Amino acid sequence: MKPRIFLINVLFVLLFIHKQSYGQNGITPGHSIGQVSVAGDLIVIELDSAALGQPNLFDLVGRTLRFNPVGSSYRVTNETLRWDTNYGVELTGADVRLQQFTFPFSGQRWSSFSVGTVGSIRFGPSPSMGDVDAYGRPDGGIAFAIGRFDRLADVGTRLGERAPAISVFLKPRMSGPRYVRELADRVVITWDLTEPFGGFLDFSWFPTTNLFQAVLHRDGSIEMSYKTMAAKDGIVGIYPILSAVESVQSIDLSSLSRKSGPFAALCESFHYLQPPRPQDLSCTVIQTLGDKFDFLAYYSDFRFDSQEASSPSDGPIGGNVTGIGDTKHTQTKLILESRCTGGRFQLGLFQPIFVGANEMQESPPDNAPGGNPKNISFYTRPLAQATPDGKRRAYNYAVGHLGHEIGHRWSAYAAACVNGQTISLGAWPHWDPGLETHVAYPYSLPLEASTQGGSAWQDNLDGTFTQLREGFFVPASGYSYLDLYLMGLIAAAEVPDFYIVRPLVRIGTDANGRPIFKGQRMRITIQDVIAAEGLRLPDVNHSQRYFNTGIVVIVEHGRKPSAELINRANGIRRQWIDYWAITTGHRSAMTVNPH
Structure with a gap:
C-alpha cells in the first residue's frame, strides 16, 4: 500500500487495498484445473484432485x-x-x-x-x-x-x-x-x-x-x-x-x-486447503464455455488458506478503455493470454468466497452483535426503513462487495489538473477520503458515499466539514457521478462540480455522532479530470452498456454442490442483477448468463 494515507480512512485503505496480481505469478499462463458444467444460471467447477493440496488443521487442543x-x-x-x-x-x-x-x-x-x-x-x-x-x-x-x-x-x-x-x-x-x-x-x-x-x-x-x-x-x-x-x-x-x-x-x-x-x-x-490461482479459474471457465464473460465471481463449499472470508479483485484485464487514469494493469497480450481471454474478460474475484463466510449469508442472525458501524448488523433498522415494503434487501454484504470490486474496473485511478497542477484524487485504488463522492443512485440508504471511497460531505461554511457518510461499502452503496462517467454511463456534462478537502484534521463530532473535520476545500470539475486523463473513450454514446457476469460455484474433486451453496449463489445472482440496475440508474444492465 502507499504510505500516504489519511487517518480518517486508514481502515478503509487497509481493508481494501488490492493485491497486485500481475507480478511474477500473475502473468504466468493459466490452465484448466477442473471440469465445468452448468446448473441453471450457475457455472459449476468440480476441481481436479490435485488442485487444492492438503490441509493441516490445528490438532493440539487439550x-x-x-x-x-x-x-x-x-x-x-x-x-x-x-x-x-x-x-x-x-x-x-x-x-x-x-x-x-x-x-x-x-x-x-x-x-x-x-x-x-x-x-x-x-x-x-x-x-x-x-x-x-x-x-x-x-x-x-x-x-x-x-x-x-x-x-x-x-x-x-x-x-x-x-x-x-x-x-x-x-x-x-x-x-x-x-x-x-x-x-x-x-x-x-x-x-x-x-x-x-x-x-x-x-x-x-x-x-x-x-x-x-x-x-x-x-x-x-x-x-x-x-x-x-x-x-x-x-x-x-x-x-x-x-x-x-x-x-x-x-x-x-x-x-x-x-x-x-x-x-x-x-x-x-x-492451515486450510491451498487456494486456486485466479488465472486458472478464469481459464477453466473460458476454455469450456467461451470468452463471453465480462466478470467472474467465485463461490466455494470449502475453506482455504486465507485469513479473510472475502476476496480482492483480479484485474482490470481486458475491455480496452482510456481516459480513466492509470490502473497499473497494462492490457498486454501476455496478460490477456494468461487469463485465456481475447479481451472480453475484464475482471474477476481473486479467489472464491466460502459458503460459510458472512458474505454469503442472506442476512445476519437477529441476535448478531450490532455495535460496530463497519458491520451490517449495525444497520438493521435503517435498511428496512429504506425499502418500500419494509424488508431488508438480501445478500447486502455480497452485492456490496461485488459492486466495489467490479467498480475497480474503472475506479478509482483518475487525477485532476486544477490551475495547471495535477491533483491526485485517490490513494490508489480508492478515492481520497477528502473527495466529495455522494452517490447518484443510492442502493441501501438515502445518502451514500461512493463504494469506491471518498465521503459524502456537508460544508458547514466556516472552514469545517461534517462527514455524513464515509466511503466504506457497508452497507452496500452505489457509484458517484464521477464513477458513472468513468464507467461510460453518463456524459461529462452530467457530472456536477465536486471538491476535495485537504488536509483533513478531525476536531470533533456533531450531535448525531458524525465526525467533523477542518480543511481547505478545492473545487474540481469534470473538465479538470479530462485535462489530466484525456477524454473517456469509448464515450458515453459508444461505451459498453450490457455486461455479463459468470457466477461460479466450485467444489472439491468427486463432490457435488451442496443445496446451501446453490441456494446462496442463486440468491446473490438475483440480487446482483438488481443492484447493478439500481446503482447505475438503469443506464446499464447486468446478465448472469452462462450459456
Missing part, C-alpha cells in the same frame, strides 16, 4: 508442548494439558518487565519482552513505529511480518526476522485480553482471544473462544498450552535469532517424541 533447552537448541514433547487457572493481571499494553528472574532465550537473559495481541512474544528492542500487524493495527508486541495475503502454509519457516520471538498461536486479526502472572521461577502469559467476527471479511457473526497459555521458566524451558481453540489455522513455533547457516524446521508437533531433535528453531503451520 495438549501442552514443552520445549526443553539442550544447549542453544530444544527438545520438544507433546504432553497432557497443563493449565494455570490463575491468570494474574490483564495487560493494558504490550510490555512486560520481570521483577524476580531473567529468562534465557536466544543466547541472552531477558528481563522484559512484549506480548502481541495475535499470540506472539517478542524479545529485544521496542518495536518501531512501522511495526504493525498484517492489517495495519499498531501492536506493541508484534514479532512477525505477515502480509495481508500471505498464506500460513508458506510463511511459518520465514518468520522471526525482526527479533527473537515465540509464536504461541499466531493468527492475524484475532483480538482480546492478555494476562500475565509472574512467580519466582516462571511467568505465565494467557491469551483469551476471539477470531474476527461480524464483518464481511469474517467467517463468524459471533465471537469465538481461543484460550491458550505460555509459561516461560527460569531454566529456559517453555510450555505452550491450548485449552479451548475455535481456530483451526495458525502458526506455532520458536524463533531465536539464527545464524546464516541455520533455518527454521517445519515439524509435525503432534508426532514428536522425547528422542526428537534437538532443534535450533522450529514451527508448524496449521
